[in-house]
Amino acid sequence: MKKKQAVAEDTEKMFASDASHEEEEGEAPVKAKRSRSEEAGGEEQVYRPVKLSRSDLYRPPTVEELNQLKEAESLFHCSLLKMQMEELLKEVALSDNRKRQIDSFIQTLTKLLQTVPDSPEVEVSDLSWLAVKVPFLLVPKTTKGKFHMAPPTSVDLIGSYPLGTCTKPRVVVDLAVTIPANVLHPKDVLNQRYPRKRALYLAGLAQYLASSSDIGTMRYSCLNGNRLRPTLLLTPPDISSFSVRIHACPSPGFFKPSRFHPQRNNVRTEWYTGLQTPQSESSEPPTPHYNSSVLGDLLPRAHQQFLSAVSTQCSAFADGVALLKVWLRQRGLDQGTGCFNGFLASMLFAYLLTTHKVSNTMTAYQLLRNSLNFLASTDITVNGISLSKDPDSTAPSLADFHNAFQVVFVDPSGHLNMCADMTACTYKQLQHEASVSMQFWDNPTVDGFHSLLMTSKPMIRTSDHVFQLCELVKLQSSCKKLNLLSELMDHSGNYVQTALPFLLSLLQQGLGQRILLLTHSLSPDPEWSVDSEAPKHKAQPPLSFGLLLRPELAISVLERGPPADSPKAAEFRRLWGSRSELRRFQDGAITEAVVWEGESICQKRLVPKQIITHLLQLHADIPPSSLRYVGAMVDDVIRTGSEVSSTGEEESLQVVQSYDDLSRKLWRLEGLPLSITAVQGAHPVLRYTQVFPPVPLKLDYSFFEREKTSRSLIPKEDKPCPAYITPITVICHMEGSGKWPHDRLAIRHIRTAFHICLGELLKKHHNYTCRPCPTHLDVWKDGLLFRIQVAYHREPQVLRESVNAEGLLVVRDNEEAQALEMATIHKPLLTSTLHGLQQEHPCFGAVCRLAKRWLGAQLFSDDITEDTADLLVASLFLQPAPFTPPGSPQVGFLRFLHLLSSFDWRNNPLVVNLNNQLTAADYIEIKNDFMASRESLPVMFIATPKDKKVSMWTKRAPSVQLLHRVVMVAAESLKVLEHQLMDASQIQDVRVVMRPPLDVYDVLIHLNPKQVPLLSQAVDLPALNFSRGAMTDGVSQSGGALPVVDYNPVSLYLMELRDAFGDFALFFCDPYGGTVIAVLWKPKAFISMPFKTSQVSARSVEVTGEEANTVPNVEAILEDFRIMGQGLVKSVEARTERWSF
Amino acid sequence: MAPARKKHGSSKPYIIPGGFTELSLQFSSDSAARHKLYVKEHRVRAEKSSRRPLDRTLFVLNIPPYCSKAVVRELFSQFGGVQSVELREHPGSFQDSEPKLSKFFKPAEKQGFKVGYIVFQNSSSVTAAKSHSHNSPLVVSTEQRPVKTGVQKWIQQYKESFIQPNKLQQIVDSFMAGYDKRKEEEAERQRKEGEQQQEDEEGWVKVTRGHKGTKARPHSEAANRRTLQKEMKKKKRKELMNFYTWQHRNTQKLHIAELRKKFEEDKQRIALLRAQRKFRPY
Incomplete structure (x- = not known):
């Protein structure tokens, strides 16, 4: 909340400094021009077209220059990317200064470690000699063996730092400390004796180091979340920018590698369970995970040697690994249990190099590309890969590995599977990411660099639906239910990791074709202080799962199984339990089937939730209460309040059907002087993006006054404002003909005649109530109101033409013509194009509606208009890189907020490639035009195939200041929302992001809810509702009296306010049931000005000597707010304490 | 505002530099805040229109949006009989624009602050207005003649926006009849001009410098451009690259x-x- 306030203050400053030149950020394009002179001395941040002198441009070229230029020309796309990558590498590489610090710290640490004193020998279970805690969960408690401390035989640097692949942020330097041989016993591999001794050794080191002043903080952690392999994290006393991680390991070759074959058992059931159930060693279950974690300790030095040998051969190795690490980190794959970390990335490069899939001379750019290509095309969950050239006879085969592990990548020794902890799902996710990256890498219309390496992909913004397991303790019982004792033993009691692969495969089976990808969060490495006990397995953030839906299949309510008599039926029944039932289908087949609930689209969207809840409860004993499904939490705000909850898809469809019917009837009309050439919808509801689509209404006639002559209803003064009836605009193009006059006024009159004529025909043939006006024809049909506008295609041209004094016919563009073209040509076109997009992506409309609801609630809908918002959302679907097109409204909305807040509006045009009409050349052209005339273009520049140069939708608004504020509020909303969605402990109220901070505004005009017709659409449902003369039940009929149409006192009031006081203030209001109008003074208007006859509106004169200056007459203006809104305004709250004039 | 009021005597007019007299105006007798109107006799160097006689016209600045013509007429009638009232967005000379349109065909007017030109029947009324005391404000809405604002006004507007289709048709018809007539006259004039260009019986052609009907030059800007382009193309074709x-x-x-x-x-x-x-x- 504090943060929010800070933001508000910031904006306030921003809003206030309208006239001041203090803004140092160069993002204000309009301002940039003005402040150029001041800025010229300081640093320049603004892009300007290059100006080279003549002599520079035309001097004779040298040979090198010529070559360089030619190369850049032929590799343009690629070379820019290359340059960008080089810059990125500079950003993540460690500085020399940092390296010096690390080296000196390592030196002191090594010295310290070598002076660890010996201690007397004690039993392993005796912990009395330790002042710190042991970083190990001692379950079961009993352990045999003796232990004593002794100085390590050697201390070596391993991992990324010596290889040169260490990158910022989170610099970790790995240090391997060899446990002396006499502390261990060769038999210690059994029953966790070795891991426990190792933990004791670490604790011993920690105890000794704690007394030293050279060490800053000390914490325990464990390697990749593996509790058997604790590590000690150290930071130097005054620097916190890096940490050193101490691994304790046995001397190489201390244990025989053959003991760790994935088929062998090293943890005895008898010891683990504590029950006397004598079993022969051969019948003991294998413990592959335990084996590989012990084996992993034996090999780090060998791996280090191997990798450094490989990296010396390939000059770009380090850079390549660094790039891949950045790529992995942006996708959240580089940390936690079962991750694909930097070590694996290095090993992958080594594999590609040794198998000659890439050559030693390749650049980092090529290495990255090839590795992604390899990942995308190779499935190592089925065909594992191995680095070992000639494995010895005791080494297990790939098939052995595949039996024990889901993902197989064998190390150079041939004994260790380096991906032992990775789940198949994680690898599939990696593969998916790689293939998506490869797809957009070559697409010249995408900013490859940005999507590839710069955009972070948190799960909530990537996956269509997300759900969380909140109480991880429940997984203990699922282990029991799934009968996983031996696996639990293998994972040494880590029930989360034990149950996870089984849950994943269960879900995968249940969701089947509905999903493209199932991902899960990787539990982060725990970190805890040396003075506290190791945290329990459940003490970690909830496990999150992400679903990438297949939109066409995900919402089907029917799960059709095999025929009743087929052998597969039993399996189907086992999977679905009691939900499975026999059903007879229309094609005559009798099959097993499961039917889920869901009537409206918004309920059907949650079918995956039903499936998951059902399966987890049935098979894994996880109660629905500990499941948190984050799929449609945000959808609430656009929910309409009918008996079947719906998010507006059905209502939109109903309107569209009614429109289609009307359109057909218009086509069929006979007796018109000219024929109709086109009927086009030009209203958001006709492309499914109206926030609250109009609902057919039936009128309560007693509520209104009647106008007898025109048979229409009139609102009564003493009653609440009648329900708002949205006019749905329909453009009706008339055939061109010589009969049309060539004069603007005459055309206007002829159009009116057409409106009258159409109205009469519709009344006569279909009995619709019609009301012709000069500008349009209102048609009351099925409880909906259509507003037909007749258009003549040459009218804009006529408006542009004028005859000048010399009798020359001049064509000049003017606003009137543009407005007409916008209404009759561009809007219908946009509507039909976006209607097409909706057919392709079923949740497009819902995302638009959420986005527009948010814009409205945050009072921005006047500046970011409906069409602009729809285009912004369309860009998310047309150019989703690095994501896939949104598959649920929620994820689309989050990405919309992200787009708003992160797009660099200053330096880039947003290209919305509708219908895929733009080619790469067009993109370059758009970009160049944009660069050349940036200063004169709209702040928010959106280019479409029909509009490459002017950005007509954003020409009027937003202004720089407003865009700035939108960006800030969007960023803040995104943060709050993502936090809330991912964290169950936060207050669960998504409406928080829909409540605007009102403390920035100077005056608040509170409205009387009685006169706000759209009150029921407000973000927070109003306490009391008024009857507004409309009944939603019952069939509405055509004919009858014309209802009160398009009568909204709030918008009428706003219009009057803006007309009268537009020079003094900005007025903001939520069009969807907002009951407050926020007013922001324009600082410029409050500067005292000399008296001028053209500038005295609402001002009063102050005389000082001979001069007369004017200042706004604030008192009277506030009074006017009240007068002009009589009956509507409840109170005017002036926040004088904020005013600064 | 407040201190300025105190400085001056209670019943004297308050004249600011520039010659304008400040009048105050309040919406109703119980409203606290007042707008300031600035009035002066209308004086320009050359007034072409007879609609604003120089001696009888009062120029008023800063008329609030809720004052319609009728209200202004009513307000100023206390200084003498008002002949006409003209309200405009910006001060400027009088324009008689376009053929007369019915109110349904006029584009919507901006409802902002206006300037007014009030023509009195007698020139003495101008002086009366100018010397009106600053302390007795004009009151817009009184019990006798209430001015509707807010919801009442909008409902009224909504009511008035209705027009019978047949009346609308009549307006359209009469306009189109006028238009056709004008069109015909124009055609007739052109025909006559054309006739003049023809040879008369003796073989003479009357050559006029008239700007209409000249055929030698292309008639529109676009055509001009096209000819230029054609020329350029011709030139280019001849050039060797x-x-x-x-x-x-x-x-x-x-x-x-x-x-x-x-x-x-x-x-x-x-x-x-x-x-x-x-x-x-x-």
Whole structure:
């Protein structure tokens, strides 16, 4: 909340400094021009077209220059990317200064470690000699063996730092400390004796180091979340920018590698369970995970040697690994249990190099590309890969590995599977990411660099639906239910990791074709202080799962199984339990089937939730209460309040059907002087993006006054404002003909005649109530109101033409013509194009509606208009890189907020490639035009195939200041929302992001809810509702009296306010049931000005000597707010304490 | 505002530099805040229109949006009989624009503050208005003649926006009849002008400098441009490209210059991005 306030203050400053030149950020394009002179001395941040002198441009070229230029020309796309990558590498590489610090710290640490004193020998279970805690969960408690401390035989640097692949942020330097041989016993591999001794050794080191002043903080952690392999994290006393991680390991070759074959058992059931159930060693279950974690300790030095040998051969190795690490980190794959970390990335490069899939001379750019290509095309969950050239006879085969592990990548020794902890799902996710990256890498219309390496992909913004397991303790019982004792033993009691692969495969089976990808969060490495006990397995953030839906299949309510008599039926029944039932289908087949609930689209969207809840409860004993499904939490705000909850898809469809019917009837009309050439919808509801689509209404006639002559209803003064009836605009193009006059006024009159004529025909043939006006024809049909506008295609041209004094016919563009073209040509076109997009992506409309609801609630809908918002959302679907097109409204909305807040509006045009009409050349052209005339273009520049140069939708608004504020509020909303969605402990109220901070505004005009017709659409449902003369039940009929149409006192009031006081203030209001109008003074208007006859509106004169200056007459203006809104305004709250004039 | 009021005597007019008299105006007798109207006799160097007689016209600034013509007439009738009231968005000379349109065909007017030109029946009324005391405000809405604002006004507006289709049709018809007539007259005039260009019986052609009907020059801007382009094209076709050695060299030189420019641009773009820290991934 504090943060929010800070933001508000910031904006306030921003809003206030309208006239001041203090803004140092160069993002204000309009301002940039003005402040150029001041800025010229300081640093320049603004892009300007290059100006080279003549002599520079035309001097004779040298040979090198010529070559360089030619190369850049032929590799343009690629070379820019290359340059960008080089810059990125500079950003993540460690500085020399940092390296010096690390080296000196390592030196002191090594010295310290070598002076660890010996201690007397004690039993392993005796912990009395330790002042710190042991970083190990001692379950079961009993352990045999003796232990004593002794100085390590050697201390070596391993991992990324010596290889040169260490990158910022989170610099970790790995240090391997060899446990002396006499502390261990060769038999210690059994029953966790070795891991426990190792933990004791670490604790011993920690105890000794704690007394030293050279060490800053000390914490325990464990390697990749593996509790058997604790590590000690150290930071130097005054620097916190890096940490050193101490691994304790046995001397190489201390244990025989053959003991760790994935088929062998090293943890005895008898010891683990504590029950006397004598079993022969051969019948003991294998413990592959335990084996590989012990084996992993034996090999780090060998791996280090191997990798450094490989990296010396390939000059770009380090850079390549660094790039891949950045790529992995942006996708959240580089940390936690079962991750694909930097070590694996290095090993992958080594594999590609040794198998000659890439050559030693390749650049980092090529290495990255090839590795992604390899990942995308190779499935190592089925065909594992191995680095070992000639494995010895005791080494297990790939098939052995595949039996024990889901993902197989064998190390150079041939004994260790380096991906032992990775789940198949994680690898599939990696593969998916790689293939998506490869797809957009070559697409010249995408900013490859940005999507590839710069955009972070948190799960909530990537996956269509997300759900969380909140109480991880429940997984203990699922282990029991799934009968996983031996696996639990293998994972040494880590029930989360034990149950996870089984849950994943269960879900995968249940969701089947509905999903493209199932991902899960990787539990982060725990970190805890040396003075506290190791945290329990459940003490970690909830496990999150992400679903990438297949939109066409995900919402089907029917799960059709095999025929009743087929052998597969039993399996189907086992999977679905009691939900499975026999059903007879229309094609005559009798099959097993499961039917889920869901009537409206918004309920059907949650079918995956039903499936998951059902399966987890049935098979894994996880109660629905500990499941948190984050799929449609945000959808609430656009929910309409009918008996079947719906998010507006059905209502939109109903309107569209009614429109289609009307359109057909218009086509069929006979007796018109000219024929109709086109009927086009030009209203958001006709492309499914109206926030609250109009609902057919039936009128309560007693509520209104009647106008007898025109048979229409009139609102009564003493009653609440009648329900708002949205006019749905329909453009009706008339055939061109010589009969049309060539004069603007005459055309206007002829159009009116057409409106009258159409109205009469519709009344006569279909009995619709019609009301012709000069500008349009209102048609009351099925409880909906259509507003037909007749258009003549040459009218804009006529408006542009004028005859000048010399009798020359001049064509000049003017606003009137543009407005007409916008209404009759561009809007219908946009509507039909976006209607097409909706057919392709079923949740497009819902995302638009959420986005527009948010814009409205945050009072921005006047500046970011409906069409602009729809285009912004369309860009998310047309150019989703690095994501896939949104598959649920929620994820689309989050990405919309992200787009708003992160797009660099200053330096880039947003290209919305509708219908895929733009080619790469067009993109370059758009970009160049944009660069050349940036200063004169709209702040928010959106280019479409029909509009490459002017950005007509954003020409009027937003202004720089407003865009700035939108960006800030969007960023803040995104943060709050993502936090809330991912964290169950936060207050669960998504409406928080829909409540605007009102403390920035100077005056608040509170409205009387009685006169706000759209009150029921407000973000927070109003306490009391008024009857507004409309009944939603019952069939509405055509004919009858014309209802009160398009009568909204709030918008009428706003219009009057803006007309009268537009020079003094900005007025903001939520069009969807907002009951407050926020007013922001324009600082410029409050500067005292000399008296001028053209500038005295609402001002009063102050005389000082001979001069007369004017200042706004604030008192009277506030009074006017009240007068002009009589009956509507409840109170005017002036926040004088904020005013600064 | 407040101190200014105190400085001056209670019943004297308050005249500011520039010659305007300040009148105060309040919406109703119980409203606290007042708008200030600034009035002066209408005086311009050359008034062409007879609609604003110089001696009888009062020029009023800062008329609030809720004062319609009728209200203004009512307000100022206390100074004498009002002949006409004209309200405009900005001060300026009188324009008689376009044929008379019915109110349904006029574009919506902006409902802002206005300036007014009030023509009194007697010139003495102007002086009366100018010397009106600053302390007794004009009151817009009184019990006798209430002025509707807010919800009442909007309902009224809504009611008035209705028009019977047949009446609308009548308006359209009468306008179109007028239009057709004007069109015909125009055609007639053109025909006559055309006739003048024809040879008369004795073989003489009357040549006029008249701007209409001249056929020698293309008649519209677009046509002008087209002819120019045609000319250019013709010229270009005759030109030889990359024919002489110097031409070839020149093209190459231009190409290299182009590449250089592009390279510099790229360099600058990267430098700019670096300056904005656009390469920091997290």
